[in-house]
Amino acid sequence: MSGLLDGRVVIVTGAARGIGQAYAKALSEAGATVVAADILDCAQTLGLLGGRGLGVKVDITDMASCTAMAEATQKAHGRIDGIINNAAMFGPSAVTEGARMLPFDEITEDAWQRMMNINVTGTWHACKAVVPAMRAQGYGKIVNISSNTIQLGNPNLLHYVVSKGAVATMTRCLARELGPAGIRVNTLVPGFIQSQASLDIMRENHAEAITGAMKSICSLGREQYADDLVGTAVYLQSALSDFVSGQMISVDGGACFTGM
Numbered sequence: 001m002s003g004l005l006d007g008r009v010v011i012v013t014g015a016a017r018g019i020g021q022a023y024a025k026a027l028s029e030a031g032a033t034v035v036a037a038d039i040l041d042c043a044q045t046l047g048l049l050g051g052r053g054l055g056v057k058v059d060i061t062d063m064a065s066c067t068a069m070a071e072a073t074q075k076a077h078g079r080i081d082g083i084i085n086n087a088a089m090f091g092p093s094a095v096t097e098g099a100r101m102l103p104f105d106e107i108t109e110d111a112w113q114r115m116m117n118i119n120v121t122g123t124w125h126a127c128k129a130v131v132p133a134m135r136a137q138g139y140g141k142i143v144n145i146s147s148n149t150i151q152l153g154n155p156n157l158l159h160y161v162v163s164k165g166a167v168a169t170m171t172r173c174l175a176r177e178l179g180p181a182g183i184r185v186n187t188l189v190p191g192f193i194q195s196q197a198s199l200d201i202m203r204e205n206h207a208e209a210i211t212g213a214m215k216s217i218c219s220l221g222r223e224q225y226a227d228d229l230v231g232t233a234v235y236l237q238s239a240l241s242d243f244v245s246g247q248m249i250s251v252d253g254g255a256c257f258t259g260m
């Protein structure tokens with residue numbers, strides 16, 4: 001994939017760890033200048049970017065913080081070609097309890113609101129922040145990260161699954177609104193990834209059984225890892241996908257099939 005993204009500047013939110021870190025590394029290896037943005041420190045990720053990256057502290061629930069992320073990107077690199085909206089309330093961290101598995105009627109009001117605030121409002125904020133630069137360029141690539149839980153309807157994660165459904169819907173609306181400006185908007189739909197975050201969430205919730213069940217519905221018959229996603233992320237940020245917009249691209253080893 002070397003050279004596919006030469007000259008492009010791409011922001012990855014939620015890049016401090018996990019899958020976001022894998023996207024950042026792969027985009028950089030494909031030639032992009034990557035802006036690694038997270039509410040956590042991105043120093044470790046920057047170390048993987050061959051000295052060409054920029055680390056930005058952002059809280060996507062705060063519009064002003066997202067605007068500052070876009071401004072820092074433009075100040076450092078003069079343009080914004082793409083963004084991967086990967087940040088989410090998923091794994092637990094110092095700043096979020098993560099997506100705790102609970103029956104739908106035991107999820108607290110507070111956890112529900114925080115989930116919507118980070119995953120839905122935060123994604124909207126990040127889009128609003130980068131679109132002015134993309135409009136000015138007449139070109140841009142927005143990749144929103146959903147999950148195949150929206151197709152499977154996984155139990156005990158209602159707030160998370162609903163939020164990821166909203167992200168996929170947001171993609172379709174934005175593809176229509178932003179297409180005339182040359183901005184492509186797509187949803188990347190991972191399956192169940194063996195990330196630290198998912199293992200933390202499942203630890204008390206029959207992790208082995210869940211991993212086994214996900215493996216059994218995967219056409220390719222194995223667990224999925226962050227590196228399985230990065231080729232599609234690079235493709236969606238590259239000129240190879242310039243006539244693709246508004247799509248849900250599943251990368252789950254053939255676990256779920258989208259309808260005709």
Ligand SMILES: NC(=O)c1ccc[n+]([C@@H]2O[C@H](COP(=O)([O-])OP(=O)(O)OC[C@H]3O[C@@H](n4cnc5c(N)ncnc54)[C@H](O)[C@@H]3O)[C@@H](O)[C@H]2O)c1
Pocket residue numbers: 013014015016017018019020037038039040058059060061085086087088089090091092093096118122145146147148189190191192193194195196197198
């Ligand atoms: N791991 C899986 O099985 C799986 C499956 C499908 C989709 N996904 C999605 O992939 C993405 C990455 O998942 P992961 O497994 O690496 O989880 P993760 O919890 O490790 O990554 C989420 C990142 O978002 C950051 N973040 C959280 N709140 C933020 C905020 N307000 N502002 C800025 N950054 C914030 C976190 O600090 C973290 O670095 C998420 O969108 C998740 O929903 C994961």
